Amino acid sequence: MADGRSSSAQSGENLLFLTDEQLRQGIEAMFFAYRGFTADPDRILSDMAYGRAHHRAVHFINRAPGTTVNNLLNILGVTKQSLNRVLRTLIEDGLVESRIGKADKRERHLFLTEAGRALEQKLSDAQRARMRMAFRDAGPEAVAGFRTVLEAMMDREMRSAYSRLKDSGT
Amino acid sequence: MADGRSSSAQSGENLLFLTDEQLRQGIEAMFFAYRGFTADPDRILSDMAYGRAHHRAVHFINRAPGTTVNNLLNILGVTKQSLNRVLRTLIEDGLVESRIGKADKRERHLFLTEAGRALEQKLSDAQRARMRMAFRDAGPEAVAGFRTVLEAMMDREMRSAYSRLKDSGT
DNA sequence: CTTGGAATGTCAACAACACTGACATATGCT
């Protein structure tokens, strides 16, 4: 690996795109792109008392209305204390509604209110606009590759969470 | 847009991959993948008194040895106070060396020490291992698409910073 | 040579967001 060639790039296959240099470029692309990815919603949120964590909560509640706190916890990968701080402010501010479960009364099912949906729209419109431009500039084949690589990069649990969400969409 | 079809997907072109549903999947893929992307270095760093910010600083100093503080500031996109806190600990701990510029003595040129290079190796080995697996699983064409989309997603300034780094590599 | 501005460093205060640990409450299940 000291020669800058990945240890996987041995046998005569066409694996030259696995040189350390190529990998490093992928890493840096990921870093810079993620900054762009979050930039627009962050700008909107900075004017309010909310941050990226609120955005994520609102996004996934909108995505899966009625989801439980525990489910959201697993998707977001944070502690319940961390999520609770965010949910509390969202509920206080009337953006999220928490309903006690019918089958299991310990569970809280989360829904966006009208105001919550409005914020979600505003944030995801901004984020989608950038994604749309990137997708349009890159073309369908590049987009397919993009998704393939990202999926391969996820942790296993996150990949299945992602697949579940993906399949439930439309 | 209320019909779930992107406003860009009007004229008869093949732009169905720009539906809001497709864009949302891209957004979620980005979110979950970035978690995987940072997971391994984060795990290593959590045992030390360092975090993701230290990783980023060490990465880019290694990438462009002798870079100035101001240059690093622009690449990382944080305030000098924030970067300075990180750099100070790295210098105190003997991972980074700060040399006063010869041409312009106001500038500080940053270099990794032997220990700094060791940490950088450890962190980037972990990150590259995941990237390598993802690239290998996805294949060269997917990787090309991945890079194309990420580049299109960057802010303009970040895109040029990325290109400069990319071109300087090998 | 003086002055203005640029590059850097430092101090203080603060906010967002994550963490751990401990504990309380209500509920479900055996």
Added chain:
DNA sequence: AGCATATGTCAGTGTTGTTGACATTCCAAG
């Protein structure tokens, strides 16, 4: 009745980011 689960809450801590203010050093222009 007793244990496990789901949720909420309090207290403390750490990392990373922010502003604002100010000092130092040095280059460059007048």
